[in-house]
Amino acid sequence: MPKLSSRPPCVIELPPEPRAVSDNRRPRWVHRLAQEAGLFLAATMLGIAVILYCVVFLIAQRHLPGGFELTSTVNSTLPLVLAAVAQTLVVLTRGIDLSVGGVIDLTNGLAAITLDGSAWGHAGQPGTGSIGTMILGSLLVLAVGGVCGLINGLLVTLGRLQPILVTLATLSIFQGIAIRVLPQPGGAVPQGYTNLLANPNWPTSVLWLVALAVMWWMFRRTRFGVGVYAIGNDAAGAAAIGVPVASVRILAYVLGGVCSGAAGLFLAATATAGDATAGNTYTLTSIVAAVLGGVSLFGGRGSGIGAIFGAFVSSMIVNILFFAHIDPLYQSFYEGVFLIAAVVLVGGIGHLLRRRY
Amino acid sequence: MAELDGVQAEPAIEGRGLSRSYGGVHALNDASMSAVAGEVHALVGENGAGKSTLIKILGGRTRADTGTVSVGGREVKFAGPDAAHRLGVWTVFQELTLLPWMSVAENLMIGREPRSRLGLIDRRGMERRAEDTLAALGAEHIDPLALVEDIPLSQRQTVEIVRAISYEPDILFLDEPTSSLVEREVVWLFGQIRRLRDRGTALVFTSHRWNEIRDIADRITVFRSGRNVGTFKELPEDDAVTLMTGRRLEALxxxxxxxxxxxxxxxxxxxxxxxxxxxxxxxxxxxxxxxxxxxxxxxxxxxxxxxxxxxxxxxxxxxxxxxxxxxxxxxxxxxxIALVPEDRKTEGLLLAMSVRDNATLAVLRRLARFSILRHVRERQLAQGLIDRLRVRTPGLSNPVGALSGGNQQKVLLGRWLLAEPxxxxxxxxxxxxxxxxxxxxxxxxxxxxxxxxxxxxxxxxxxxxxxxxxxxxxxxxxxxxxxxxxxxxxxxxxxxxxxxxxxxx
Amino acid sequence: MASSAEPVMPGPETPVPTGQDAPLLLRLLGSPTRRRILYALLASIVLFAIGQAVRPGFASPSGIRAVLTIASFVGLVAAGQTFVILIGGIDLSVPWVLNGASILMVTSSLGSNARAIPALLLTLGMGTLVGMLNGAGIVLLGVPAVVMTLAMNGIMEGLTLGFSGGMTCAACGSYAPPVVQAAVHDSLFGIPTALLLWLVVIVLVSVVLSMTTFGRRTYAIGNSPRASFLAGVDVTTCTIGLYALSGLFSALAGIVLVGYGGQAALGMGDPYLFQSIAAVVIGGASILGGRGNYIGSAAGAISLVTLVSVLMAMNMPEYGRSIIYGVIILVLLLLYGREDAER
Known part of the structure; x- marks a missing residue:
């Protein structure tokens, strides 16, 4: 805004309003709380879930969970975390991405045959790829994820189709391609790669998690990030103030696709092999995690950090049920109940927090 | 009533022969208007006379079906509002465009946020910048950190105006800027309008309050049924009403x-x-x-x-x-009790449904036997209503959204007449x-x-x-x-x- | 044709020949919704021709009967899905409501004809109740339909697995009562009873949608819940009723499926979510609500199932079917599922 300061000072014809310039204002933290109600609630939920987990763990195992439990939880949750962030990117633009599971299927299958170079006839034992094949394979997998997102984005934006229908159709397509790429579960992920992404003995995955959170923090502070939120708030209003709605929306789908691709990589690294159907469940669980994390399905509200919390809340629920010796057959039942309760709670508390002045 | 002949100065913005129709209804029909730098130009006319559509076209939000727009004498085609912004044309639209779940600061600074050395948006800096802008323009009572959804309507309107003014536009359109402002805020707005005029901005605004128009407008253009019917320096209210409505005030x-x-x-x-x-x-x-x-x-x-x-x-x-x-x-x-709401498009009518469906919606129970609708009776009832209110529609089964605004409103009123409240x-x-x-x-x-x-x-x-x-x-x-x-x-x-x-x- | 669910505002130059007096052909082609039904049926005919070319006998009466019977299962689920999509909702709880219903049917009847009627009522009641809960959560608690029905799917999955001990329970291996099996497999005047049932459902649902106050209100809510509410429509009760119907039809499909296959199995509901939504959309309904009808969904179900059958007849591997399936839906959407540009 340099333009404004270079002009002569404005003539203000009215004396400043005497009443309430500063006393009427709420402190900054109240505003932050109001704006990010979903995020704070997700954090609270995660806190409660972790405490509950510690309690049932203590009762079952006679000691508190430690580093090993942390590492294995983060290792096994990271694919869901990435899928939830992918979902969030799309949901923030008032869309929904049902193809997340298909993209993970495809990228997971692809990872299993490219990381060790077997896809391009790399000599040597399966599962012993070089640094080169690992880097090349990773980039290829992420790029494929991005292309999947690009297809979705183009169809939604230029094809003017409903996101839910587009991604329902592309889900089927991506799943099909995934099975073509890796007809049988198999392939092999180099041990070194697993150690780098999801080391069972050393918390590398925690570093990735922190990196992801930082990336989200940065994303939120880019014009593109602001644009994504603006579209979800009101696409017409965003267009009126000059947000390039079409390109921002397409880019959001592309970035979502890349995140799903990363989820496929991490899934392959954790499982040390590929399975072209392993991603299917992530379509629904990514939506659940995003919603638990306070992301509004009506767009414009929520954050990737919340989705990360949401992903951990869902995996904590599974852990709690396990250590509380609840019949695993009932697991989906409790997940469903928790999901409804969380959404109602988030809605209700958010409403209370954000009462008008 | 002094009509102007010819234009004294090169118009800053000019629309010529503009037409635009929505679903068969002409919102604007071969309308023209221009504004010169350093003037306050009022557009008057009834609701639906085409003022808002004209402003949307000149502000780059809507494309005209036919006609040309030129800025500074050069013909332009706006691809969108941002194309207009680049030429210094800013608009405060009647329906607010603020983003509800973002803060006032984010709304004010979107697209021009201050950035840190990393190239990331500096949120504290942005909030300070917003606070300064609000203060510099005399709106310091608005909290830059508040969510737009949480502030009252009059403040939202003020923020919208502040955002446009803070770009120091060369041409500024204000579509009913005072509709939700109280007097103090109106005084503030007029101070800003005069300041901008004095530094050479061309301002175009619409209002329904005649005393405002009298106070501040340098020129007045009257619109009727999607067309401009005259531009004046002085225009007594009675004459304006006659021009706007096509009949004497008393006869209306x-x-x-x-x-x-x-x-x-x-x-x-x-x-x-x-x-x-x-x-x-x-x-x-x-x-x-x-x-x-x-x-x-x-x-x-x-x-x-x-x-x-x-x-x-x-x-x-x-x-x-x-x-x-x-x-x-x-x-x-x-x-x-019957309520006919203001916004017939979202609260009144079911636009994609037929005239008949809309007319009988409130009396369905009366038309049914064992909840099966009595087709013939429904038709008769709807047809009777259409005839009585003289609704112009090709048929009962045409979608109500294809009718003109006036006929839509008649259908809506008719729905409640049938209910006999x-x-x-x-x-x-x-x-x-x-x-x-x-x-x-x-x-x-x-x-x-x-x-x-x-x-x-x-x-x-x-x-x-x-x-x-x-x-x-x-x-x-x-x-x-x-x-x-x-x-x-x-x-x-x-x-x-x-x-x-x-x-x- | 009472629903008259046209897209918003046809242009001024195109007269809309939907008047009751227009010639039949024009009326048939008049509205895009009806045109889509025609396309869907034409597509099925073409597909049958291709199938016949690929594998002679595909389009024989028995071949057609087999395809239509399978289509009727999708069609039953799509009936419920049509109801909720018409108000801009969606029912993702179909898979496990269907699966739960099929298991409840066999375990409560234990394969005996004497228990068939109570088991039938119990199962249909369960489906209806679950649907009502869906509707109540959506309209009373304000949970988005996607989340509510997704969670309900999980709840039903957990309950089904839990109560049946993961299909290890003694009663889980029971067969459907012979009367139910016979009812699905028998023929009346050469038409399989499963198809007759579907025909009855088609007529009933179409009558409800186009000729009753409930149907009219459904379209009204789908067009604008707010405007409908302000016109005195009981949006709450209607919404709950519509989701209840969806649950009912899922349960009915579950019963027919165990009658067809004899036994229940885990995961037998999974394909029906995708197919039911696809059938409704192919049949011309708008996913945003307010537009479409059940004849369309039925036509959609037939063309979808015919497509799958043809691909199977061509020995197309699974991946190919999956890809072609998605591509065809995309093409159909691009042909007529576009939103109007606003500018």
């Missing part, structure tokens, strides 16, 4: 029936709802009770809560002398309706009053209130601030009672 409004005897149809005592405070009033059978005041001062909430569509908080409601509780629209209908709550029902239809609606209202039905009428047009009502209650900040009757039934008096805020009194 039918004779009102004499005031009815005091038989109460609806009585409120210390009535409270969200945004409505301690309202007590009595509406008599056969009476037309006007409600005046600025947008956002509780009329809407009063109407909607009376109809059961919003929660009533405290007080008593008596219908025909009996205390009642109305919790939803169905109960309101059972008590003989005793109390009509009419919320700004002539908005966006052509003059001929307006006249028909006025006559319908009079007829209903003569039949002994009670009518509560809110209108954003003070003239209309003054001419139709037996009494007018002016609402301010959710309370009834004044009751006007007899000789006080005058548009100027209604407006001044509405805008007087606490500081001015």
């Amino acid at each position: 409004y039918p004779q009102r029936p004499p005031p009815p005897p005091a038989v109460p149809a609806l009585a409120l005592k210390s009535y409270n709802a969200r945004g409505v405070r301690d309202v007590s009033l009595e509406l008599r059978k056969g009476e037309i009770l006007g409600l005046g005041g600025l947008a956002g001062h509780g009329h809407r909430e009063l109407f909607f809560s009376l109809f059961g569509a919003e929660k009533m908080i405290a007080g008593t409601v008596e219908v025909g002398g009996k205390a009642v509780r109305i919790r939803n629209p169905r109960e309101a209908m059972r008590h003989g 005793n109390i009509f709550l009419l919320y700004d029902v002539t908005r966006g309706v052509d003059v001929a239809t307006k006249h028909e609606i006025y006559e319908l209202i009079m007829r209903l009053a003569k039949e002994g039905r009670a009518i509560m009428l809110y209108s954003s047009d003070a003239e209309e209130l003054a001419h139709l009502s037996h009494r007018v209650l002016v609402m301010r900040e959710g309370r009834i601030a004044a009751e006007l009757s007899g000789a006080e039934l005058d548009a100027e008096i209604i407006v001044s009672a509405a805008v007087r805020d606490r500081i001015a009194t």
Whole structure:
């Protein structure tokens, strides 16, 4: 805004309003709380879930969970975390991405045959790829994820189709391609790669998690990030103030696709092999995690950090049920109940927090 | 009435031969207008005369079907609002474009956020910048950290104006900027308008308040039925009305029936709802009770809560002398109350459904036997209504969205006529309706009053209130601030009672 | 044709020949919704021709009967899905309501004809109740339909797995009562009873949608819940009723499926979510609500199932079917599922 300061000072014809310039204002933290109600609630939920987990763990195992439990939880949750962030990117633009599971299927299958170079006839034992094949394979997998997102984005934006229908159709397509790429579960992920992404003995995955959170923090502070939120708030209003709605929306789908691709990589690294159907469940669980994390399905509200919390809340629920010796057959039942309760709670508390002045 | 001939200066912006139609209805039909640097140019005309459409086209938000736009003498084609912004053309649209779940600061600074060395947006810096902007433009009472959704309508409007002004535009369009501002804020806005004019901005604004136009406009262009009918330096109000409506002021409004005897149809005592405070009033059978005041001062909430569509908080409601509780629209209908909402496109009609479906929606139960609809009877009923109200439609099964605004409004009114209520709550029902239809609606209202039905009428047009009502209650900040009757039934008096805020009194 | 669910605002130059007096052919082609039904049926005919070319006998009466019977299962689920999509909702709880219903049917009847009627009522009641809960959560608690029905799917999955011990329970291996099996497999006048049932459902649902106050209100809510509410429509009750119907039809499909296959199995509901939504959309309904009808969904179900059958007849591997399936839906959407540009 340099333009404004270079002009002569404005003539203000009215004396400043005497009443309430500063006393009427709420402190900054109240505003932050109001704006990010979903995020704070997700954090609270995660806190409660972790405490509950510690309690049932203590009762079952006679000691508190430690580093090993942390590492294995983060290792096994990271694919869901990435899928939830992918979902969030799309949901923030008032869309929904049902193809997340298909993209993970495809990228997971692809990872299993490219990381060790077997896809391009790399000599040597399966599962012993070089640094080169690992880097090349990773980039290829992420790029494929991005292309999947690009297809979705183009169809939604230029094809003017409903996101839910587009991604329902592309889900089927991506799943099909995934099975073509890796007809049988198999392939092999180099041990070194697993150690780098999801080391069972050393918390590398925690570093990735922190990196992801930082990336989200940065994303939120880019014009593109602001644009994504603006579209979800009101696409017409965003267009009126000059947000390039079409390109921002397409880019959001592309970035979502890349995140799903990363989820496929991490899934392959954790499982040390590929399975072209392993991603299917992530379509629904990514939506659940995003919603638990306070992301509004009506767009414009929520954050990737919340989705990360949401992903951990869902995996904590599974852990709690396990250590509380609840019949695993009932697991989906409790997940469903928790999901409804969380959404109602988030809605209700958010409403209370954000009462008008 | 001094019409201008020729243009003295090179126009800063000019639209020529602009037409635009929506679904077969001409919103703008071969309209032209221009504005020169350093002038305040008022556009006047009835609702639906095409002012907003013109501004949307010149502001780059909508494309014209035909016609040309030129800025600084060069013909341009705006791909979108940002293309207009690049040429220094900014617009405050009538429907606000602020992003509701983002802060005031984010809304003010979007697209020009200060960035840190990493190239990331510096949020603290952005909030400071927003605070400075608000202060520099005299709007420091607005909290830059608040969410837009949480601030009152008048502040939202102010933020929208501040955002446009802060770009120091060369050409600024303001579409009804004062519709929800109180007097103090209007004074502020006019100060800003004068300042911009003096530094050479071309300003175009629309307003329904004649005294504002008189105070600040250098030139006035009158619109009627999607076309400009003249540009003037001086224009007395009576002449303007004649130009705008195509008929004399007196001829537009039918004779009102004499005031009815005091038989109460609806009585409120210390009535409270969200945004409505301690309202007590009595509406008599056969009476037309006007409600005046600025947008956002509780009329809407009063109407909607009376109809059961919003929660009533405290007080008593008596219908025909009996205390009642109305919790939803169905109960309101059972008590003989009908509400015709303002926004017929989202709250009234089902645009994609047929004329018949829309007309009979409120009386479906009456038309059914064992919940199977009696087709023939429904058709007859709808056809009778269409004939009675002279709705122009190709057929009963045509989608109501394809009709013109006036005919749509007739269908909506007709829906409630079929329900035969005793109390009509009419919320700004002539908005966006052509003059001929307006006249028909006025006559319908009079007829209903003569039949002994009670009518509560809110209108954003003070003239209309003054001419139709037996009494007018002016609402301010959710309370009834004044009751006007007899000789006080005058548009100027209604407006001044509405805008007087606490500081001015 | 009472629903008259046209897209918003046809242009001024195109007269809309939907008047009752227009010639039959014009009326048939008049509205895009009806045109889509025609396309869907034409597509099925073409597909049958291709199938016949690929594998002679595909389009024989028995071949057609087999395809239509399978289509009727999708069609039953799509009936419920049509109801909720018409108000802009969606029912993702189909898979496990269907699966739960099929298991409840066999375990409560234990394969005996004497228990068939109570088991039938119990199962249909369960489906209806679950649907009502869906509707109540959506309209009373304000949970988005996607989340509510997704969670309900999980709840039903958990309950089904839990109560049946993961299909290890003694009663889980029971067969459907012989009367139910016979009812699905028998023929009347050469038409399989499963198809007759579907025909009855088609007529009933179409009558409800186009000729009753309930149907009219459904379209009204789908067009604008707010405007409908302000016109005195009981949006709450209607919404709950519509989701209840969806649950009912899922349960009915579950019963018919165990009658067809004899036994229940885990995961037998999974394909029906995708297919039911696809059938409704191919049949011309708008996913945003307010537009479409059940004849369309039925036509959609037939063309979808025919497509799958043809691909199977061509020995197309699974991946190919999956890809072609998605591509065809996309193509159909691009042909007529576009939103109107606003500018």
